[in-house]
Amino acid sequence: MRDALTTVVPSIVAYGVVWGGLARQAGLSLGELVAMCLLVTAGTAQFVALPMLQSGAPAWLLVVTTYIVNLRHYLMAASLAPYFVHLSRGRLALLAHGITDESYALTTARFARQPAHPAYFAGSAAATYVAWYLGAAAGGVLGGRIPDPHRYGLDFVFPAVFIAILARTIQAPWQWAVAGAAALVALAVKGTVGGTWHIAVAGLGASALGIWLAPRAARGSAAPTPDPRGRTAPR
Amino acid sequence: MIRPGLLLTFAAMGAATYLTRAPLLLALARRRLPGWVERYFAALPIALLTALALPLVVLGSGEGAPAWVTDLPAAAAVAVLARRTGHLLVAVAGGVVLVAALRALLG
Numbered sequence: 001m002r003d004a005l006t007t008v009v010p011s012i013v014a015y016g017v018v019w020g021g022l023a024r025q026a027g028l029s030l031g032e033l034v035a036m037c038l039l040v041t042a043g044t045a046q047f048v049a050l051p052m053l054q055s056g057a058p059a060w061l062l063v064v065t066t067y068i069v070n071l072r073h074y075l076m077a078a079s080l081a082p083y084f085v086h087l088s089r090g091r092l093a094l095l096a097h098g099i100t101d102e103s104y105a106l107t108t109a110r111f112a113r114q115p116a117h118p119a120y121f122a123g124s125a126a127a128t129y130v131a132w133y134l135g136a137a138a139g140g141v142l143g144g145r146i147p148d149p150h151r152y153g154l155d156f157v158f159p160a161v162f163i164a165i166l167a168r169t170i171q172a173p174w175q176w177a178v179a180g181a182a183a184l185v186a187l188a189v190k191g192t193v194g195g196t197w198h199i200a201v202a203g204l205g206a207s208a209l210g211i212w213l214a215p216r217a218a219r220g221s222a223a224p225t226p227d228p229r230g231r232t233a234p235r
Numbered sequence: 236m237i238r239p240g241l242l243l244t245f246a247a248m249g250a251a252t253y254l255t256r257a258p259l260l261l262a263l264a265r266r267r268l269p270g271w272v273e274r275y276f277a278a279l280p281i282a283l284l285t286a287l288a289l290p291l292v293v294l295g296s297g298e299g300a301p302a303w304v305t306d307l308p309a310a311a312a313v314a315v316l317a318r319r320t321g322h323l324l325v326a327v328a329g330g331v332v333l334v335a336a337l338r339a340l341l342g
Contacts (some may be wrong), residue, residue, distance in 0.1 A: 003322055003324055007241045008323075016324070032237050040249050041249055041253075042252045059243070062248060063244070063250075067254065067255065067311065072283060073256045074259050075283060076258035077255075078260075078261065078279060079249050079276040079289050081260050081263035081264040082273065085264060096253065099256045099260070101287060105284055107245075108280035110320075131298035151339070153330075153338065156292075156334040158291070158311050158329055159292050160313045161323070162288035164279065164283060164313050165316070165317075167318050167326070168317050168318065169281065176276045178285075179285045180284070182289075183289045187290055189279075190290040199286045201286075203283040203286050206250060206281075206282035206285070207278040210277050210278025214278055235311055
C-alpha cells in the first residue's frame with residue numbers, strides 16, 4: 001500500500017494548488033489563505049466557502065455551511081472508531097483532527113488487509129495535511145496563474161483517487177451491491193437536491209445493505225478483531 | 236494583512252469541523268459494537284467513497300463537454316487500470332491523461 005500514499009499525496013497537492021489559486025482570486029491574502037488552511041482544516045468546506053467569502057456572505061452562514069459540508073465526518077469517525085479501542089480519550093481527541101476524505105480512504109483500504117495500527121491513520125492524516133498546506137501555499141503564491149486546471153484534468157485527480165481505491169477494494173458481491181446502491185442514491189440526490197447532501201444520504205443509506213449482505217463471521221473492512229482470521233475477510 | 240474578523244470566522248469554521256469529527260470517535264471507540272453495527276460500518280467506506288466520487292465524474296462541474304462523455308470514460312479507465320495493475324499512481328495518471336485528451340477533443 002505504499003503506492004497508495006505516493007498517489008494520494010501528489011493528488012492532494014494538486015487539489016491544494018487549485019484551491020490556493022481560487023482563494024487568491026476570491027480576495028484572500030497569502031496570510032489569510034494559510035490561516036484558513038490551518039484553522040478550518042477541511043478542504044471541501046474550504047472550496048465551498050470561497051465563492052461565499054467573495055460575495056461577502058455572513059460569517060454564521062459560512063460556519064453553518066462548513067458544518068453541513070462536513071457532516072460526512074460523523075460517518076467516517078463512527079466507522080474508524082472500532083480500530084482505536086485501546087487509545088486514551090486524549091489521543092482520540094487528537095486523532096479526530098486527522099479525519100479527512102483521503103486519510104479515511106487510505107486507512108480503511110489498508111486496515112481491510114493488514115493489522116489496524118492507529119499509527120498508520122496518524123501518518124496518513126499528517127501526510128494529508130502537509131500535502132494540503134504545501135499545495136495551497138504554492139497555489140496562493142502562483143495566484144491562480146495556472147491557466148485552466150480543468151483543461152489539464154487537475155480536478156479529475158480527486159475523484160480518480162477514490163475510484164482507484166474503490167476498484168482495488170471491491171471484490172465480493174455484497175461490496176458491489178453497496179457501491180451500486182450508493183452510486184444510484186448519490187446521483188439521484190445530487191441531481192435533485194444538489195449541494196453535498198448526496199454524500200451523507202448515500203453513505204448512510206447504502207451502508208444499510210451491509211447489515212444484511214456483509215458476511216457475519218468475517219466482518220469485512222471496518223471491524224477490527226483480535227482474531228487474525230477476521231482480517232482475511234472476503235474482498 | 237490578515238483581517239481579524241476573518242480569522243474569527245475561520246476559527247469558528249474549524250470548530251464546526253471538529254464537531255463533526257470528534258464526538259463519534261470518542262463515543263464509539265473503546266466499546267464493543269453489536270454485530271449489525273459492525274457490518275454497517277464495514278459497508279460505510281465503500282458507500283462513502285462511491286458517493287464522493289461518482290457524481291463528480293457523471294455530473295461534473297458544468298464546464299466544457301458533459302462529464303459523462305469525458306470524465307466517466309476516464310473514470311472507467313482508472314478502475315480497470317487499478318484492478319489490472321494494482322498501482323494507484325498508474326491508474327490515476329492514466330485517467331488524468333485520458334480526461335485531458337477527451338476534454339481537448341470534445342470540449
